Amino acid sequence: MLIYQCLNKYNIVESTKLKNISNLVSFDTVENKVVSKSNIEIIIENNLIVEVGIKLASADKIIDCGNKLVTPGFVDPHTHPVFVNSRDEEFSRRLAGESYESIASDGGGIISSIQSVRDATESDLISRVKERMDSFLKLGTTTIEAKSGYGLDTENELKSLSVLKKVQDNHLIDIVPTFMGAHTFPEEFKNDSDGYVQLICDQMIPAVAKQNIALFNDVFCEEGYFSTEQARRILETGKKYGLRPRLHADEFLSSGAAELAAEVKAFSADHLMAVSENGIKKMAENNIIAILLPGTTFSLGKTSFAPYNSLRSAGIDIAIATDFNPGSCFIKSMPFIISLCCIYLKMPIYEAIKASTYTAAKSLGLENEIGSIEKEKKADLIIWNIKDASQIPSHFLDNPISKVMKNGELLFTA
Ligand code: NIG
Ligand code: FE
Numbered sequence: 001m002l003i004y005q006c007l008n009k010y011n012i013v014e015s016t017k018l019k020n021i022s023n024l025v026s027f028d029t030v031e032n033k034v035v036s037k038s039n040i041e042i043i044i045e046n047n048l049i050v051e052v053g054i055k056l057a058s059a060d061k062i063i064d065c066g067n068k069l070v071t072p073g074f075v076d077p078h079t080h081p082v083f084v085n086s087r088d089e090e091f092s093r094r095l096a097g098e099s100y101e102s103i104a105s106d107g108g109g110i111i112s113s114i115q116s117v118r119d120a121t122e123s124d125l126i127s128r129v130k131e132r133m134d135s136f137l138k139l140g141t142t143t144i145e146a147k148s149g150y151g152l153d154t155e156n157e158l159k160s161l162s163v164l165k166k167v168q169d170n171h172l173i174d175i176v177p178t179f180m181g182a183h184t185f186p187e188e189f190k191n192d193s194d195g196y197v198q199l200i201c202d203q204m205i206p207a208v209a210k211q212n213i214a215l216f217n218d219v220f221c222e223e224g225y226f227s228t229e230q231a232r233r234i235l236e237t238g239k240k241y242g243l244r245p246r247l248h249a250d251e252f253l254s255s256g257a258a259e260l261a262a263e264v265k266a267f268s269a270d271h272l273m274a275v276s277e278n279g280i281k282k283m284a285e286n287n288i289i290a291i292l293l294p295g296t297t298f299s300l301g302k303t304s305f306a307p308y309n310s311l312r313s314a315g316i317d318i319a320i321a322t323d324f325n326p327g328s329c330f331i332k333s334m335p336f337i338i339s340l341c342c343i344y345l346k347m348p349i350y351e352a353i354k355a356s357t358y359t360a361a362k363s364l365g366l367e368n369e370i371g372s373i374e375k376e377k378k379a380d381l382i383i384w385n386i387k388d389a390s391q392i393p394s395h396f397l398d399n400p401i402s403k404v405m406k407n408g409e410l411l412f413t414a
Helices: 002-009 088-095 100-105 110-119 122-138 154-169 193-211 228-240 257-263 277-285 294-299 308-313 334-344 349-356 358-362
Strands: 015-028 033-037 040-045 048-054 061-072 074-076 141-147 174-182 216-221 244-249 268-271 289-292 318-320 381-384 401-406 409-411
Touching (some): 074 358, 088 100, 110 154, 154 174, 193 228, 228 244, 228 257, 244 257, 294 334, 308 318, 318 334, 318 349
Parallel strands (some): 216 244, 244 268, 289 318
Antiparallel strands (some): 015 033, 061 381, 401 409
16 A cells, blocks of 8 residues: 555556467457457556557566456447336246237336336435446446436436446446436326427436536437437437437337438437338448347347348448346346357357447447557456457356456456
8 A cells, every 4th residue: 555655656657567368359440350469468557558569578567367368348338227126027028928019008118117216315226326337347348338217307317317427436337328318208298298308308408418417318219209300309409418319229110210310420329120221321321330239139039130231231330238227138248248149140259349349439439548459548458268259159158257457457356
């Protein structure tokens, strides 16, 4: 402790070297592809990567990676972690044959998670969200996008975003907050959907912007939820207040949501299980990033995965995420999402690594700071228990991660 105090006092930077790495697999911004390199060492100073290369000079501290794989930390660009309990009974109902859509129209779904969030104290929500963030970090996620969306009135949406901010203040994981008042229509507006859209535009967005408590604005644009006209209004209003648009688009039915994402220049269009040809064309023309969420398709017992190959052939950048939420997907593990992508979407493993690190960071506007192991990027990385990236998809039952480094700090050391 004393030594650290002295180092800080005289501003002496302590350097750390990672050595004995079997393979370093990361997107390379110069070569513009994922590369795998052997005999590579990494030097870190404070929270930054300062050198990546062969036979580097020694450092104050050495970390032996045990001849194992090293990758960037995961960036999970789509989660809904601010809720009380998961809706386990809905999973059982689906196993008995009901669909997500029919359960939702029968009073279940998003709407049934609202009351408990409204009733919960801020500190109760903080401890639940903190615990969830601990799990994400252990699974290698070093940056996470997190949405509000289970409060659905001004007070409780602000409370949800404040929970994220307070968790962030005491947690190493980086949380990117998204306002999602437009998740569904709360009970009190069930016969006045435009009235709720007006409340979002006139009250919630200005209040969120005033507190400077969210970076993004997301809308569930889908039949039975927000129409493209309503979504457009909410996203355009958000833009005026500095909130960047992203969109839940064409999850169950194609409703023109991908086209809307292109029109408003959204940072991402997410889900896309039912995206149309025209939606794909418009996204490609406007460089809209697709975020695919195969954990949700899988958890809902569906087999209609998003059309990865058509999106990719159209030249669309693809990111992947967990979509962790209390109803349709309880998965926090990005390694498991990678397995699903490789098995069901036929995504090559290097593509899945890029999608879960670099492109995920790009969908949050953070690709210059995180998402790859390169000079001047944040020292957020994973030391695995395996030697080769090709082993990730098959090892989905045990956590194949040995250690996580966040901001240059080594976590979960045995
Ligand atoms: O992304 N699609 C909308 N929102 C979530 C589901 C949330 C819930 O069921 O509570 C999703 O899948
Ligand atoms: Fe979602």
